[in-house]
Amino acid sequence: LAKTTQPISMDSYEGQEVNITCSHNNIATNDYITWYQQFPSQGPRFIIQGYKTKVTNEVASLFIPADRKSSTLSLPRVSLSDTAVYYCLVGDLNDYKLSFGAGTTVTVRA
Amino acid sequence: GAVVSQHPSRVICKSGTSVKIECRSLDFQATTMFWYRQFPKQSLMLMATSNEGSKATYEQGVEKDKFLINHASLTLSTLTVTSAHPEDSSFYICSARGGRQGSSYNSPLHFGNGTRLTVT
Numbered sequence: 001l002a003k004t005t006q007p008i009s010m011d012s013y014e015g016q017e018v019n020i021t022c023s024h025n026n027i028a029t030n031d032y033i034t035w036y037q038q039f040p041s042q043g044p045r046f047i048i049q050g051y052k053t054k055v056t057n058e059v060a061s062l063f064i065p066a067d068r069k070s071s072t073l074s075l076p077r078v079s080l081s082d083t084a085v086y087y088c089l090v091g092d093l094n095d096y097k098l099s100f101g102a103g104t105t106v107t108v109r110a
Numbered sequence: 111g112a113v114v115s116q117h118p119s120r121v122i123c124k125s126g127t128s129v130k131i132e133c134r135s136l137d138f139q140a141t142t143m144f145w146y147r148q149f150p151k152q153s154l155m156l157m158a159t160s161n162e163g164s165k166a167t168y169e170q171g172v173e174k175d176k177f178l179i180n181h182a183s184l185t186l187s188t189l190t191v192t193s194a195h196p197e198d199s200s201f202y203i204c205s206a207r208g209g210r211q212g213s214s215y216n217s218p219l220h221f222g223n224g225t226r227l228t229v230t
Contacts, residue, residue: 041201043222
């Protein structure tokens, strides 16, 4: 399983864009990159998943450079309710097991 | 999207008793489910992989006789904490991989909302 490194915490203000970068230098060929959001006392919630280049959905964008050794989750125009812990996971989906790193605590202030 | 339901959301039990936690995939079949434990301000730690119709696979350091896992159907896995002690107090979360098309390939993991276990 590829080891991931994320910033421990990030602060932002309402309406700003938040970009969280995750390093995964030993990512394998079959590995996908998946991001989850977790609020206190709740299970993680799937945000976005990608393999290369750029993926966008209704809540976020995921940017993956050509070497795939890092990825950036972009949250556009955050609100107070986006305050949460964000986890970057890297792994082969056929292996099923995904290992959680420490995550990034994002705090959005008014 | 795929939904994983976990029950109960919160349980308090006395030391020495056993507690069962259920994890259900509501709109898809899950041949594999995962159980995690999360202590305050820490990340999720994988405890075991639950396989439908066969024995669970436990991570290193997790006592299989203490944390009994049963995956009797494609939509239900249970975790029983036997002879619970205060140090077992934690947040337990299950997950499963699935998708509306029925194929689990490349489908992301979906998580239950967790069970807060407090052992007094």
